[in-house]
Amino acid sequence: MNQISWIQHLAYLEQQGEECVLVTVLEDKGSVPRDAGTKMIVTRDELFATIGGGHLEHLATQMAREILIKGENKTHIERFNLGARLGQCCGGMATLSFEPIGFNQHHLVLFGAGHVAKALVNIVQTLPFKITWIDEREAEFPTQLAPNVHKLVSDDPVGEIKHMPANSYYLVMTHNHQLDFDLARAILTQDNASYFGMIGSLTKRKKFDLRLSHRGFSADIIDNMICPIGIGAVKGKHPAEIAVSVAGELIAHYQGQTLEQKRPIKQHGLVG
Structure with missing residues (x-):
């Protein structure tokens, strides 16, 4: 050639x-x-x-x-x-x-194709990420995707985790709290996730911490889940505002910065 x-x-x-x-x-x-x-x-x-x-x-x-x-x-x-x-x-x-x-790229596994996820992909696709975007609903995905974004329509989102590369970034933004919890259990079982964040409030975080602990997850393992996600200084409820906040946290992580702790922690590692 x-x-x-x-x-x-x-x-x-x-x-x-x-x-x-x-x-x-x-x-x-x-x-x-x-x-x-x-x-x-x-x-x-x-x-x-x-x-x-x-x-x-x-x-x-x-x-x-x-x-x-x-x-x-x-x-x-x-x-x-x-x-x-x-x-x-x-x-x-x-x-x-x-x-x-091409080794400067990170792999992001994004669960959920709602408004915040769509806004986030618009930003993250311009960063050094390869994105696997997973949802059960094909109609929720945009018709046009960037070359570094792979759409995966799956009836078993939890089952897709075992096929993901080592050191992947995981973001959970689905429309179903039970699916969020099942995904959290599967991701926390992985010992090679680089980052795991889940959209949600402190109340959701507290409930998930307790449910996970009742299922045998240690406090140290549970603390690998970041929820709420995003940079605390970036406020707002608009999808684009949330997306900017979360993208900033992803950038801080791959740049090696310590991520801020956005929830109260007791000594045993669970929310009080």
Whole structure:
């Protein structure tokens, strides 16, 4: 494939929010399959372009996918002896760089497609997030969605949680309090959620804390649920105002800031 094609593929993957590794031949000595500057894009499932095929490309693909699996975010440089190390007849030397791309994105799982959720998606889709937007009601979703927003119509929203990537952000904004509670139980059972927030008042929070504790959840685990959500300084009940407040909290989280505590906590960790 020519240079334009790999550039187009890279732009497409970036638009889709899909992580990949850009493999580049930095240096070639002697007889090698491709010259310096040749590039190949590796995703978890596909290859775009080529660095010449054979054992070198096979090994480079394996190494790139290990980077994807580990979630590494730094460029690696490796030198390959095509004769001694790889048993290729060309016998030259090739130096490859492995550059991860797209690892600055976070994955948000949003439950509920009501007014606040719609307003929130309008903001979060412009931030470094890939969004999985889940609701049982297909008619509630907008007809047009940004490339980094994936609509998932599901009769079993709780069951979708086990399919979500590790370190996902979770936001629960459904129209059903019992579904909210069932989602909370399932999300808190995960040990790799990066953030879990639920829309609601302090009264709702108190009821959920007690119900969760009666079902065996410890105070430390329950405290992983943020409810109410949003930045306290941003007031208002309009969906756009709530959305701005919640988006601000998501930004603060991925920037590594300590989130404010918006509810009274007793020593045992439950609302009094």
